Amino acid sequence: MTASTWPELERAAAGGDETVRALVNRHPMPYVDGRRVTFVYQGDADAVYLQHWVFGLSSRIPFRRLGATTWWQLTLDLPLRSRIEYKIGVARNGEETWLHDPLNARVAHDPFGGNSVVQVSGYAEPEWSFPLEQGPNGTVENWPLVSRVFHQVRDIRVYLPPRYRPNRRHRVLIVHDGDDYMRYSRLGAVLDNLTVRWEIPPLVVVLLNPAARLREYAADRRHAEFVVEEVLPAVEKRYPVISEPSARCLMGASFGGVAALSTAWYYPNTFDMLLLQSGSFAFTDIGQHQRGRVFDPVVEFMNQFRDQIGAPAKKIFMSCGVYESLIYENRSLAPLLQKHGLDVKFVESRDGHNWENWRDRLRDALTWLFPVPLWFYYE
Amino acid sequence: MAVIRNEEYDHPLMLLGPQREAPLVRAVLDRWGIHGPVGLAAPGWEEDEVDDGWVREACGRPLVNAQLYELADRLFEEDPEVIQLLRHRQDELRRLREINTIQLDHALTVARQLLRRQHQGDGVARQLDLTMEHVRQVDLEYLQLVREVIRTYDKRIDPWERPSVQRYRQRVLDRLQSCQALLIAGGHVGVLLNRLNLSRLLKYVHVPVIAWSGGAMAMAEKIVFFHQSLPHATGDAELSRQGLAWFRSLVLFPRGDQRLNLQDPLEVALLARRFANDTCLVLTAESVLEWSPRDLRRVAHVRQLLPDGSVREWHP
Numbered sequence: 182m183t184a185s186t187w188p189e190l191e192r193a194a195a196g197g198d199e200t201v202r203a204l205v206n207r208h209p210m211p212y213v214d215g216r217r218v219t220f221v222y223q224g225d226a227d228a229v230y231l232q233h234w235v236f237g238l239s240s241r242i243p244f245r246r247l248g249a250t251t252w253w254q255l256t257l258d259l260p261l262r263s264r265i266e267y268k269i270g271v272a273r274n275g276e277e278t279w280l281h282d283p284l285n286a287r288v289a290h291d292p293f294g295g296n297s298v299v300q301v302s303g304y305a306e307p308e309w310s311f312p313l314e315q316g317p318n319g320t321v322e323n324w325p326l327v328s329r330v331f332h333q334v335r336d337i338r339v340y341l342p343p344r345y346r347p348n349r350r351h352r353v354l355i356v357h358d359g360d361d362y363m364r365y366s367r368l369g370a371v372l373d374n375l376t377v378r379w380e381i382p383p384l385v386v387v388l389l390n391p392a393a394r395l396r397e398y399a400a401d402r403r404h405a406e407f408v409v410e411e412v413l414p415a416v417e418k419r420y421p422v423i424s425e426p427s428a429r430c431l432m433g434a435s436f437g438g439v440a441a442l443s444t445a446w447y448y449p450n451t452f453d454m455l456l457l458q459s460g461s462f463a464f465t466d467i468g469q470h471q472r473g474r475v476f477d478p479v480v481e482f483m484n485q486f487r488d489q490i491g492a493p494a495k496k497i498f499m500s501c502g503v504y505e506s507l508i509y510e511n512r513s514l515a516p517l518l519q520k521h522g523l524d525v526k527f528v529e530s531r532d533g534h535n536w537e538n539w540r541d542r543l544r545d546a547l548t549w550l551f552p553v554p555l556w557f558y559y560e
Numbered sequence: 561m562a563v564i565r566n567e568e569y570d571h572p573l574m575l576l577g578p579q580r581e582a583p584l585v586r587a588v589l590d591r592w593g594i595h596g597p598v599g600l601a602a603p604g605w606e607e608d609e610v611d612d613g614w615v616r617e618a619c620g621r622p623l624v625n626a627q628l629y630e631l632a633d634r635l636f637e638e639d640p641e642v643i644q645l646l647r648h649r650q651d652e653l654r655r656l657r658e659i660n661t662i663q664l665d666h667a668l669t670v671a672r673q674l675l676r677r678q679h680q681g682d683g684v685a686r687q688l689d690l691t692m693e694h695v696r697q698v699d700l701e702y703l704q705l706v707r708e709v710i711r712t713y714d715k716r717i718d719p720w721e722r723p724s725v726q727r728y729r730q731r732v733l734d735r736l737q738s739c740q741a742l743l744i745a746g747g748h749v750g751v752l753l754n755r756l757n758l759s760r761l762l763k764y765v766h767v768p769v770i771a772w773s774g775g776a777m778a779m780a781e782k783i784v785f786f787h788q789s790l791p792h793a794t795g796d797a798e799l800s801r802q803g804l805a806w807f808r809s810l811v812l813f814p815r816g817d818q819r820l821n822l823q824d825p826l827e828v829a830l831l832a833r834r835f836a837n838d839t840c841l842v843l844t845a846e847s848v849l850e851w852s853p854r855d856l857r858r859v860a861h862v863r864q865l866l867p868d869g870s871v872r873e874w875h876p
Contacts, residue, residue: 344608346611348607377580380790548790556798557749557750557751557785558747558749558774559578559747559773559777559815560578560773560774560815
């Protein structure tokens with residue numbers, strides 16, 4: 182894992198702080214040379230660590246001080262095409278602080294604030310995920326929905342695509358954690374790009390946001406009822422959508438994946454398509470699970486589901502990062518679904534449990550679930 | 561290789577790449593001194609045909625939408641037999657296409673394997689030539705079968721004499737009466753060709769034509785469908801059918817910089833050799849080809865696929 186160092190940096194260290202700074206200023210940081218990645222930090226510290234979320238590695242890897250300088254470095258050998266999120270842990274006077282890497286402007290945002298990102302050679306941020314500079318862009322409408330199930334008013338947000346036409350019937354994609362997908366996975370830009378390129382048909386996309394995520398998304402029957410008995414009829418009343426299972430897809434990541442799968446399972450023959458990203462599909466074959474109490478209802482549901490799969494949908498796209506702890510559960514679920522005759526595409530990536538990983542898989546997922554005869558389109 | 565302009569058509573023709581992102585239409589119209597209203601044929605956009613705001617903005621002149629798609633729907637309501645015949649024709653073409661795919665699949669697999677072994681000597685080169693000749697023969701026979709099916713149905717639809725089709729044509733022509741040029745947009749190339757053939761529009765509109773992307777493909781003699789960059793690629797390029805044949809010996813690949821794997825010399829060589837009797841050209845957003853009316857006057861930012869797997873600027 183740790184690799185031979187960056188020789189130029191070692192040599193610069195002999196010249197002192199300013200020589201190292203001059204070298205570092207000449208290169209984007211972290212310094213990536215094929216598989217070899219060098220992280221650098223400068224500052225007073227008792228110790229410096231790389232804090233990351235790659236499952237299977239020690240989550241804290243120590244930096245080494247560069248000679249008598251105030252610079253610290255760590256060189257790792259990382260797989261090509263990887264994308265890794267990290268923070269730098271700085272220990273000083275018995276206290277430790279986690280920082281974004283001050284030398285790296287690349288930050289992935291998430292509801293917890295975000296992480297610095299290193300892209301190993303071969304990885305490229307997909308061009309179809311950037312906002313279209315000159316449009317056309319989809320629009321988002323907001324409206325309140327009085328929920329009998331939850332005894333409260335919920336804000337529903339609906340993305341209407343660039344080629345939206347009220348006199349045409351559209352297919353529907355219901356997205357769990359919709360606002361987070363829009364904010365952190367650039368879902369709006371992805372949909373705009375794919376629609377404008379005719380890679381997917383224009384979709385009406387419903388963005389759901391939970392009030393109590395870890396409860397509602399943990400295979401809660403009330404959530405399923407809310408989606409099927411309240412949201413879906415309201416959407417069908419307001420928008421020209423096709424009211425058939427073959428035109429409906431549920432989507433979610435992490436606990437949102439559990440919410441999507443469980444909703445489809447509680448209401449069979451309602452959704453033909455599912456898009457499940459890094460689903461928190463924890464289960465136990467024997468004994469107790471080790472994932473904490475919030476997972477109790479998830480494990481209960483997954484055990485039940487794996488025992489009696491039935492037909493929650495016909496076509497399921499699943500993705501998971503190989504650096505996630507959930508890779509085992511996802512790898513195990515895909516063949517099980519296939520064995521029961523479901524059409525499943527399972528994709529792995531060299532990435533972790535994060536929104537940019539989920540963003541990077543969206544084109545693959547959406548074009549597979551919503552194919553259009555692109556063969557004939559030349560726009 | 562000579563690029564042959566069909567003598568049947570004697571008005572200027574301009575071909576462009578994709579236009580939505582950075583349109584060149586206005587510059588071309590200016591260069592040709594066309595300042596008056598222009599017509600737009602965009603049936604390839606199907607129900608989105610009326611969403612022409614960006615073209616209006618891009619061409620900077622009054623624009624008249626020919627409404628070929630919408631008016632065809634009206635024709636089908638008036639005379640349902642026409643759409644029934646078109647659907648039957650589509651079914652027959654689909655069956656031919658399935659057989660053609662089976663025939664080509666194996667031959668192209670062999671061609672790829674031989675291309676990888678080219679360096680092993682003359683024996684391989686000879687086998688590769690034979691294989692490519694076989695592929696071209698399959699393409700040729702497929703094209704003839706397609707042409708036969710279309711001819712048979714054309715006779716039954718009888719677009720010259722059928723009153724409903726004549727009314728359709730007249731409605732379209734009425735709309736385009738004052739236009740000084742006709743723009744032909746892309747979209748679904750099959751639908752575009754169907755509506756252009758059904759209306760026989762281009763036999764009646766004697767003005768310069770500016771066609772882009774799928775519209776440019778439709779003006780060619782050979783139309784090749786292709787896409788190598790989708791996560792779920794749809795397979796080998798496919799010779800589809802005959803276009804309007806305003807020119808011969810050019811096969812166009814609009815947005816080829818995105819849809820083709822130009823970095824892979826093997827795939828480039830395979831396409832160039834398969835269509836060795838033609839010149840294979842990639843059209844990007846910057847590309848321009850202009851005939852006036854017989855001479856190819858201007859070629860800019862057009863790249864050619866070559867049999868050695870390279871891609872170079874085209875200088876005819």
